[in-house]
Amino acid sequence: MSSAKGSVEGVNLVQVDGLVALKIIKHCQEEGSSSELVTGFVVGLVVGRTLEVTNCFPLPKDLGDESEDENQYQVNILRKMRSINVDYHQVGWYQSTYLGSHISKEFLENHVRYQKAIEESVVLIYDPLHTTRGNLSLRAFRLTPAILEMVSKKGDPFTPESVQQAGITHKSILVEVPVTFKNSRLMNALLCELDSKGERSKKMNFLNLSASQLLLKNIQLLMDSVDSLQQETYRLLGYEKNLAKQVQQRQLYLQKRKEENQRRVPKGMEPLPETIEAIEQELSLKPVNPPSRLESLLIGEQVESTCQQITEIVGESFEKLYLAEGLQLK
Numbered sequence: 001m002s003s004a005k006g007s008v009e010g011v012n013l014v015q016v017d018g019l020v021a022l023k024i025i026k027h028c029q030e031e032g033s034s035s036e037l038v039t040g041f042v043v044g045l046v047v048g049r050t051l052e053v054t055n056c057f058p059l060p061k062d063l064g065d066e067s068e069d070e071n072q073y074q075v076n077i078l079r080k081m082r083s084i085n086v087d088y089h090q091v092g093w094y095q096s097t098y099l100g101s102h103i104s105k106e107f108l109e110n111h112v113r114y115q116k117a118i119e120e121s122v123v124l125i126y127d128p129l130h131t132t133r134g135n136l137s138l139r140a141f142r143l144t145p146a147i148l149e150m151v152s153k154k155g156d157p158f159t160p161e162s163v164q165q166a167g168i169t170h171k172s173i174l175v176e177v178p179v180t181f182k183n184s185r186l187m188n189a190l191l192c193e194l195d196s197k198g199e200r201s202k203k204m205n206f207l208n209l210s211a212s213q214l215l216l217k218n219i220q221l222l223m224d225s226v227d228s229l230q231q232e233t234y235r236l237l238g239y240e241k242n243l244a245k246q247v248q249q250r251q252l253y254l255q256k257r258k259e260e261n262q263r264r265v266p267k268g269m270e271p272l273p274e275t276i277e278a279i280e281q282e283l284s285l286k287p288v289n290p291p292s293r294l295e296s297l298l299i300g301e302q303v304e305s306t307c308q309q310i311t312e313i314v315g316e317s318f319e320k321l322y323l324a325e326g327l328q329l330k
Contacts, residue, residue: 014140018183027058094124140177158294170300232296
């Protein structure tokens, strides 16, 4: 996901407990798939400018009781966590992703709701496909103040004129907050003991040079995203064409109306109205509804995120190729 790293409203670092990362990974492995993403909630506290994520709990696919909605489920879990004297302050939520599929209007609306209710909230994005290549992908994001200000406006705030006036681009939707992981000293001691006693697998696939399948999936996703972005561009061009056509019709009609009034006034006749509203009513012009630019902004974010993924995959493949070449020469 393309975002500028930095801090938003005081939070410049997210510190995730190791057990929280394992819980998120387990939830994704048990219930997640390429077609269905998993979500959950994170709790913790803010210390200075650091957001410490100390625990999490998943959102089940089936809540069991039909009368229990998502909000009631959160309240019940937080109440139980408080009763056993553990951190119960909700500081955001998490979601899995598959080739950037989490970037959607629903994702944006959900995090807008969380960040308005909880000022320091973040969303943790876990990428299982990228993690299987040997790099844990758990990233934290927040919405920028510009987007929060836009969505607070009435009606459709993402009209072409308002987006251009506010200077909103796909790069100004999210800001990435650096993530660090922390384990307790007792946990570190346990991991060292398990590492010394555990038997290492003889099969080492770290130098596997094949990355064609993942690269092919990202290229296919990039092609689909570019096609969608092109369709949004055609919609915008159609709107501008229809709008320019109506403006031209009004100007021609207004010019004829002024010429007619110049002939009527010397004759003592009352001049005809020259207001835009009267002209539109006489011409029976229907208002041209501007298309929302939100979808194009999200698709642009998707395109840049996919390009970054392709760059990382190709870079890792070249590193392995050069390393393999060096080993062969020796």
